[in-house]
Amino acid sequence: MYGWMGTILRVDLSSGKIEREPLDENLAREYVGGRGLGMKILYDELNPGCDPLSPENILIFANGPLTLTGALSSGRYMVITKSPLTGTICSSNSGGYFPAAFKTAGYDAIVLKGKSEKPVYLWIDDDHVELRAAGAIWGKDTREADRAIKRETHKDARVACIGPAGENLVRFAAIINDASRAAARSGVGAVMGSKNLKGIAIRGTKGVRVHDPEELLRATVVADHIKKTELGEAFGEFGTPLFVDIMNANNIMPTENFREGFFEDGDEINGAEIIDRTLLRAKSCYACCINCGRNTKIPEGSKYSGRGDGPEYETCFSLGSNILVGDLDALTKMNYICNELGMDTMDAGCTVSAIMELFEEGLLNEEDIGFPMKWGDADNTIRLLEMIGHAEGFGKEAGKGGYYLAGKCGRPELFMGSKGQGFAGYHPRGMIGQALIYATSPEGGNHTTGNTIQPEINGIPEPMDPLTGKGKPALAIMRQDESAIVEACGLCVFPYMLIETGIEILAEYYTAVTGKYYTEWDIRKMGERIFNLERALNHKIGFTGKDDTLPRRMTEEPHTEGIGEGNVVHLDELLKEYYELRGWTPDGVPSEEKLAELGIS
Amino acid sequence: MLVTIKLAGPLRKLYKEPASRKKEEAEIPEGSSVGDLLEVYDVPLKSVRLITVNRLKANVDTRLSTGDEINVIPPAAGG
Numbered sequence: 001m002y003g004w005m006g007t008i009l010r011v012d013l014s015s016g017k018i019e020r021e022p023l024d025e026n027l028a029r030e031y032v033g034g035r036g037l038g039m040k041i042l043y044d045e046l047n048p049g050c051d052p053l054s055p056e057n058i059l060i061f062a063n064g065p066l067t068l069t070g071a072l073s074s075g076r077y078m079v080i081t082k083s084p085l086t087g088t089i090c091s092s093n094s095g096g097y098f099p100a101a102f103k104t105a106g107y108d109a110i111v112l113k114g115k116s117e118k119p120v121y122l123w124i125d126d127d128h129v130e131l132r133a134a135g136a137i138w139g140k141d142t143r144e145a146d147r148a149i150k151r152e153t154h155k156d157a158r159v160a161c162i163g164p165a166g167e168n169l170v171r172f173a174a175i176i177n178d179a180s181r182a183a184a185r186s187g188v189g190a191v192m193g194s195k196n197l198k199g200i201a202i203r204g205t206k207g208v209r210v211h212d213p214e215e216l217l218r219a220t221v222v223a224d225h226i227k228k229t230e231l232g233e234a235f236g237e238f239g240t241p242l243f244v245d246i247m248n249a250n251n252i253m254p255t256e257n258f259r260e261g262f263f264e265d266g267d268e269i270n271g272a273e274i275i276d277r278t279l280l281r282a283k284s285c286y287a288c289c290i291n292c293g294r295n296t297k298i299p300e301g302s303k304y305s306g307r308g309d310g311p312e313y314e315t316c317f318s319l320g321s322n323i324l325v326g327d328l329d330a331l332t333k334m335n336y337i338c339n340e341l342g343m344d345t346m347d348a349g350c351t352v353s354a355i356m357e358l359f360e361e362g363l364l365n366e367e368d369i370g371f372p373m374k375w376g377d378a379d380n381t382i383r384l385l386e387m388i389g390h391a392e393g394f395g396k397e398a399g400k401g402g403y404y405l406a407g408k409c410g411r412p413e414l415f416m417g418s419k420g421q422g423f424a425g426y427h428p429r430g431m432i433g434q435a436l437i438y439a440t441s442p443e444g445g446n447h448t449t450g451n452t453i454q455p456e457i458n459g460i461p462e463p464m465d466p467l468t469g470k471g472k473p474a475l476a477i478m479r480q481d482e483s484a485i486v487e488a489c490g491l492c493v494f495p496y497m498l499i500e501t502g503i504e505i506l507a508e509y510y511t512a513v514t515g516k517y518y519t520e521w522d523i524r525k526m527g528e529r530i531f532n533l534e535r536a537l538n539h540k541i542g543f544t545g546k547d548d549t550l551p552r553r554m555t556e557e558p559h560t561e562g563i564g565e566g567n568v569v570h571l572d573e574l575l576k577e578y579y580e581l582r583g584w585t586p587d588g589v590p591s592e593e594k595l596a597e598l599g600i601s
Numbered sequence: 602m603l604v605t606i607k608l609a610g611p612l613r614k615l616y617k618e619p620a621s622r623k624k625e626e627a628e629i630p631e632g633s634s635v636g637d638l639l640e641v642y643d644v645p646l647k648s649v650r651l652i653t654v655n656r657l658k659a660n661v662d663t664r665l666s667t668g669d670e671i672n673v674i675p676p677a678a679g680g
């Protein structure tokens with residue numbers, strides 16, 4: 001097989017048994033790899049009713065057939081499991097250099113089951129695989145753990161690990177690889193912690209077989225042209241925080257727990273400010289020319305200190321505008337803390353913003369928390385983040401997530417997310433297509449299972465009014481399916497979602513790598529199959545269209561000023577059309593006919 | 602008349618004063634339009650996705666008044 005490595009590694013953490021299994025070619029053809037392959041394994045093997053933090057849950061690491069082939073942005077891997085944050089299935093995507101080691105060690109996926117009696121880490125040195133005691137590493141933050149595991153294994157090993165947050169089962173704990181990149185969302189780090197698995201270290205030395213290297217190179221030259229476009233240059237220079245200017249001007253940068261879409265201090269936390277104040281260098285994942293990562297240092301003399309990676313745009317919103325912190329140094333510090341403790345900055349931020357609103361409403365007070373949590377209070381937010389990661393005091397409650405907390409205070413609608421996962425940094429009231437994607441995503445309020453920036457904000461290929469629902473169900477479906485196939489291939493969603501010809505280029509890559517002819521239509525169909533499989537698995541767990549909701553703030557409380565003034569999301573109408581176009585039942589479940597058409601059984 | 606111009610992201614290299622980082626004041630003739638202002642700053646229209654005046658959507662024909670704040674935003678995609 002070209003593209004795939006042909007082996008799935010299975011590790012039973014309860015018994016310590018390690019097995020290799022050949023990758024079933026039909027399975028790979030239908031579900032590709034990465035998010036698709038992982039989801040199919042979950043579909044076939046997961047007890048849908050299991051507690052996500054119990055040994056019964058399955059944790060899958062997977063790369064895709066295009067990972068590391070030379071295709072644009074191909075240094076990615078995914079973590080697939082049942083989420084302890086939402087109870088749904090989830091797939092969390094990360095880059096860096098770990099994915100390259102993972103694939104070149106010879107594996108398409110690692111399937112982890114059970115629970116180790118004592119803390120362990122998995123060491124994979126090509127064909128040599130062993131579980132090693134991690135007692136001395138347990139408790140360390142992600143940077144220290146990365147170093148310690150490398151010391152014990154090999155200096156060229158690449159490490160994905162959890163920090164204290166994962167060990168303490170924080171529901172939005174991340175898995176951090178290469179000490180800075182995060183499979184951040186949905187609490188995948190807590191699932192790893194629940195299995196007593198501190199990390200996975202991999203050294204790989206094998207090659208990836210590509211059917212037609214010349215054709216691949218030709219497609220890559222096309223993609224390389226992207227780097228020379230304004231997109232490539234702008235993101236290389238400013239990183240994703242360039243979005244601060246764009247989203248703020250469009251009045252969709254979530255502010256004060258999504259009350260509004262404009263942050264007055266946006267200029268203090270944007271891409272330009274990062275360049276002028278904290279940037280050391282732009283950073284790329286393996287095999288990517290976009291360089292959107294930020295390696296930064298908080299300047300000497302600041303009351304905050306440190307050096308690390310970030311922030312990305314999503315953190316500028318979640319721990320910046322949305323909690324009214326307009327201080328880049330403080331925001332960067334919060335980002336470092338989340339990375340070191342191993343937590344998702346987005347759900348950490350959406351939890352903090354909910355806490356601030358609950359505090360303002362008097363539903364949480366100083367006695368509950370230990371200190372006041374007022375809008376814009378960076379220092380107490382830093383305190384709280386540390387408490388969450390270490391499961392201390394009120395941090396233990398907050399670590400169960402904003403949806404849980406708001407619900408406990410009797411006001412679940414004050415958590416800004418869907419299915420218990422916080423939204424990304426695109427205000428639903430000002431971007432109706434994105435609102436529908438948040439509501440229908442199998443994993444909740446996230447932007448990597450589909451995003452509509454290109455048509456709704458950039459007007460490409462055709463301008464679409466972001467403030468109306470016209471054409472949005474069809475758009476949401478297209479973008480969701482695209483995202484599913486991009487992540488199944490082992491690629492980064494970011495450039496493929498922003499390039500007009502992204503899926504066309506992907507089809508060319510896929511053909512060149514696998515040696516079988518795939519049209520753009522074939523590629524989209526595979527995306528549709530994966531997305532439907534996810535919804536079908538969610539249905540087995542117990543989710544239906546009743547869970548495709550948005551908080552009242554999006555559907556009943558309008559934007560009060562600026563672009564989009566008066567706008568709300570008319571979700572019910574959108575959902576009706578969306579389910580019809582999807583070929584699902586009126587209550588949002590993939591119909592028998594649809595599943596049969598896609599060959600899902 | 603005096604207006605304020607904000608050039609986002611890569612467009613900031615077009616500020617007249619090298620020290621300007623976030624915004625700049627511009628003296629332009631009474632009755633000028635957004636298009637006139639963009640010409641003064643040599644902003645190529647293909648590099649502009651959104652223009653706002655006082656945070657509301659505008660276009661090159663929008664007439665400006667003293668004290669207006671003009672925000673010029675590049676696209677977030679290409680290819």
Ligand code: SF4
Binds near residue numbers: 284285493
């Ligand atoms: S676009 Fe950014 S996040 Fe994606 S692979 Fe490239 S550098 Fe990594």
